[in-house]
């Protein structure tokens with residue numbers, strides 16, 4: 001099944017009943033799939049919105065009304081959604097946002113890229129908030145993480161982003177949809193009319209600075225719990241490694257290919273793959289630095305996750321970097337060659353950050 | 354003793370923050386009275402705007418969810434599509450609806466979303482201190498048009514009700530005002546009809562209310578009311594712009610007679 005369609009199917013299986021989105025390549029198969037699929041389930045709503053801005057606010061309304069809700073887009077459209085994502089975070093509303101990244105900045109191009117890492121992991125919109133960001137690297141993970149995203153969004157009442165790229169959206173791989181978990185949530189916040197009871201307010205406007213500060217700390221405490229409990233990563237062939245590559249998503253797939261070739265050439269490389277990009281698995285990465293001295297970050301950008309790696313490792317290890325922004329998807333061979341140039345067994349990483 | 358006047362049940366027992374003579378307070382009260390009369394407090398969900406009415410949720414005793422500036426109709430769309438049997442209204446100023454949120458409003462109307470929009474046209478950005486709005490009149494002085502709005506530089510005031518009337522998706526559109534007891538009663542009737550149509554599933558309804566903003570117009574409340582009568586309604590004529598359900602009923606009756 002195609003990556004974009006996998007996301008759509010996994011969402012519906014997870015109980016997503018509201019989707020709003022605006023066309024943008026390379027993720028058009030998601031709205032197309034949802035427009036068909038949501039018609040086949042009771043209470044399913046699909047709206048092709050007038051813009052990404054409208055889509056995210058429709059999602060907020062639907063979420064407040066109690067539906068599991070999702071929107072998807074690609075880089076320029078995700079920029080437009082930031083107002084709504086900030087608002088979802090402020091109002092503590094669950095929602096799932098998919099970003100199939102493409103080359104940027106500006107209109108950029110429609111090729112796979114990883115240039116939205118800062119935007120995704122630093123909040124993206126205004127104000128003190130975080131978004132949980134999952135970085136799948138296989139079709140199976142697209143399915144699994146989409147389902148997980150809905151659970152996390154409900155559990156923490158916060159927007160969750162799937163950060164993938166055009167390549168993952170277009171690729172075809174077999175997939176097994178896991179049994180979705182039953183939805184666990186408190187409906188206390190939901191906006192369904194007051195009935196005979198007290199009326200509710202959902203708002204992010206808190207005029208008194210002391211109250212606003214308290215709200216900020218409330219959110220921050222939640223983010224700290226998330227950071228503690230939800231951090232995920234993968235280790236690949238690190239047991240006997242002398243050099244660790246650090247990469248996520250499509251770049252991690254390429255890195256795995258490069259590792260195979262490097263090992264054939266006698267260089268034992270391994271991979272540390274962050275799965276949650278926020279919260280970034282910094283402790284887990286730093287733990288590795290107790291054993292390993294040399295790390296090389298590979299991204300399809302000019303170096304964004306590199307900053308998180310530096311925060312985790314600077315002073316503990318030597319950090320190298322290889323970046324291909326702009327929609328260029330390098331081959332494993334290219335990466336393997338770069339690694340061999342940048343790493344010397346005696347010296348370690350030659351040009352380090 | 355019989356109580357003849359009191360606070361509507363759908364209104365909380367608090368004091369409005371609105372300036373003296375502000376149209377928002379009147380519009381709020383009318384909406385609350387209509388919600389009471391239609392007995393829909395328990396199934397109504399309101400979406401207040403960014404604007405002077407941003408705190409409307411402190412006044413209405415119904416479920417309310419804040420919208421970002423201009424996004425009310427998108428939010429209301431999301432709510433209504435998930436909960437089609439609830440009554441959903443979006444309350445918006447002229448900057449909110451006709452400038453930053455024109456796309457959301459226009460397309461919600463065009464989709465014929467079964468929601469009600471209460472549109473407070475006070476020809477300025479009230480909350481941010483009286484800047485020019487898309488509805489400011491030509492030659493109207495505001496803090497960002499100090500020598501008066503000039504069409505060549507600033508464009509023309511937008512007649513939202515007339516424009517939206519052209520959209521086939523809209524069911525009911527009326528422009529009213531709230532500067533006299535008679536006009537207030539008329540506005541209430543219009544709001545009631547808009548909500549009634551929504552309950553009957555007739556589609557998108559919008560009530561535009563010409564609304565005094567004495568503070569930013571730099572007038573007394575009385576002068577503001579007079580300004581609406583003497584100046585504002587020339588640009589924004591009052592009346593029912595569209596009443597599709599009534600028209601259809603008429604057609605049906607006619608059709609019934611001939612057949």
Ligand SMILES: Cc1ncc(C[n+]2csc(CCOP(=O)(O)OP(=O)(O)O)c2C)c(N)n1
Pocket residue numbers: 403404405406422445446447448449450473475477478479480481486
């Ligand atoms: C994205 C964004 N831009 C600007 C603002 C600032 N802002 C708040 S209310 C407002 C104008 C309100 O004017 P109007 O909609 O006419 O409502 P009124 O206050 O006149 O009732 C503006 C510009 C904001 N809250 N959000």
Ligand code: SF4
Pocket residue numbers: 370371372373374375376377405475479480565566567568569
């Ligand atoms: S500034 Fe104008 S619109 Fe705002 S509360 Fe005062 S009178 Fe009303």
Ligand SMILES: [Mg+2]
Pocket residue numbers: 446447448473474475476477478479486
């Ligand atoms: Mg205004």
